[in-house]
Amino acid sequence: MPNRTLSQPVSSTAASVRTGTAAILSASILWGSTGTAASLAPPGISAAAIGATGLAGGGLLLCVTGRRNRPHYRPSERWLLVLGACAVAGYPVTFYPAVARTGVAVATVVALGSAPVFAGLLAWCTGRGRPSPRWCVATLLAVSGCAALVAGPELSDSNAMIDLRGVALASCAGLTYAVYSRLGGTLISRGHASNSVMGTMFGIAAVLVLPVVAGSNPMWLSTFRGAAVAVHLAVLTTFLAYRLFGYGLRHTSVETATTLTLAEPAVAAVLGVTVVGERLPLLSWAGMAILAAALSLLTFRRRTRKPSTDVVAEASGPRR
Secondary structure, rough: OOOOOOOOOOOHHHHHHHHHHHHHHHHHHHHHHHHHHHHHOOOOOHHHHHHHHHHHHHHHHHHHHHHOOOOOOHHHHHHHHHHHHHHHOHHHHHHHHHHHHHHHHHHHHHHHHHHHHHHHHHHHHHOOOOOOOOHHHHHHHHHHHHHHHHHHHHOOOOOOOOHHHHHHHHHHHHHHHHHHHHHHHHHHHOOOOEEEEHHHHHHHHHHHHHHHHHOOOOHEEEEEEHHHHHHHHHHHHHHHHOOOOHHHHHHHHHHHHHHHOHHHHHHHHHHHHOOOOOOOHHHHHHHHHHHHHHHHHHHHOOOOOOOOOOOOOOOOOOOO
16 A cells, blocks of 8 residues: 655656656556455465565565665654554555455455545544544545445345455554554654655564464465465565655655555456456445545645645555
8 A cells, every 4th residue: 555645746847747647557556456466376375474475575675775765763763663664564464364355346445445534533643633624524425435335245145245354454454554654754754765764664564574474384485376476566566666656756746646546446446356256236336436536535635724634645545
């Protein structure tokens, strides 16, 4: 899932805007393929182990490539990094099991829709300001959209059952994304380089999830299919996607970037239906449309606003 506060645009030429837009869309496509790629792993491997393997590889790559920026962190900031790393590590052990229980499309959209809700609540609890009326309306729409998306299969098929545990796991994934997005944004706003902050968080998280990888009988990585899935998750959906998004934010506005990343759930839903063979009824598609509208409302900010009132600008989706 992307961090919405990585950087600010430094160039506004037409060519740079086009390249930035292409980079963000490419990152969104990569993020959207995460659940589908995990579903193609060899059978018998736990979903948490698959996600942890991708994070371990991609996190180490981000850490190594971010070593050029070595800022001095104060003791309190180091605790923020550790807490953020724990949240990063919590994402794969919640999101990938959610995919296994509810399917790619439902897990992705529930995680995406819950992230801004949690981000707003976190901002409120930490004294950054009360949620604005627009945030409340958008949140209501997002919850309604998620409810329609999740309830659609059961209402259209009497034999289908909603996996409440899977929905809860996807919501937890949204919470972990909101936490590390908030903490990363806080450190970046204090002047620390985004590559260093995210590289450090992901590097620590990679170490934290190593026991999950080791406990899953990592011999599955020696198979071609297992290695292909692990490389895809580590190199493409973690390392490359974050690099592309960071590049895109240097050449486009944050508003444009967050809108473009709404392509992620659409990609995940299409891949879930066309590649994995999932089926979503009309009600679920309608719920997805409502959710997209709610996230768009969260994404676009007023021209004049108090920084404390737009409490969900940094985390308009899970991701990942």
